[in-house]
């Protein structure tokens with residue numbers, strides 16, 4: 520079955536971004552993100568798209584969808600296009616905060632992979648809506664745990 524899957528990397532205090540950039544740059548997580556999303560579809564908010572370095576834009580070997588009200592690219596249109604694409608891929612929701620919130624509010628996800636780095640980051644302006652995710656998931660499983668550094672947890676809706 521094809522799935523819609525949230526994927527995010529946050530600090531202990533749930534920070535994900537600052538001034539349009541990522542606040543965490545973790546090799547293990549980048550590798551995990553790549554392994555999961557390659558050959559699938561990804562959907563992101565326009566601000567996250569803007570933040571991608573030119574050389575990574577669009578994210579290679581993935582169908583990239585960008586949500587923008589200004590461009591009339593809506594969640595409904597993107598999800599419909601993905602469903603009708605004839606591909607056999609998953610749709611990874613890759614952020615940022617606004618977009619995670621929208622998919623959670625709509626209960627439009629099957630699973631989530633959340634990397635939590637064992638560090639507080641105070642210079643941040645965007646956060647992962649973790650309490651909302653917890654309130655909408657039934658179970659979780661630890662995928663990877665690197666002592667004192669980070670853990671990756673999979674959530675099931």
Ligand SMILES: NC(=O)c1ccc[n+]([C@@H]2O[C@H](COP(=O)([O-])OP(=O)(O)OC[C@H]3O[C@@H](n4cnc5c(N)ncnc54)[C@H](OP(=O)(O)O)[C@@H]3O)[C@@H](O)[C@H]2O)c1
Pocket residue numbers: 526527528529534535536537538539540541542543563564565566567568570586587588589590592593594613614615616617618619621645
């Ligand atoms: N650590 C992580 O895992 C991670 C992942 C991704 C991003 N980030 C960080 O998160 C930050 C960006 O997050 P953000 O919340 O500011 O922005 P965002 O979610 O990336 O994008 C927001 C934009 O998405 C569009 N949008 C929002 N709701 C929409 C809807 N219902 N339909 C269509 N378009 C919609 C709007 O674009 P228009 O203004 O064009 O209408 C809006 O301005 C950056 O710092 C980024 O580096 C972190």
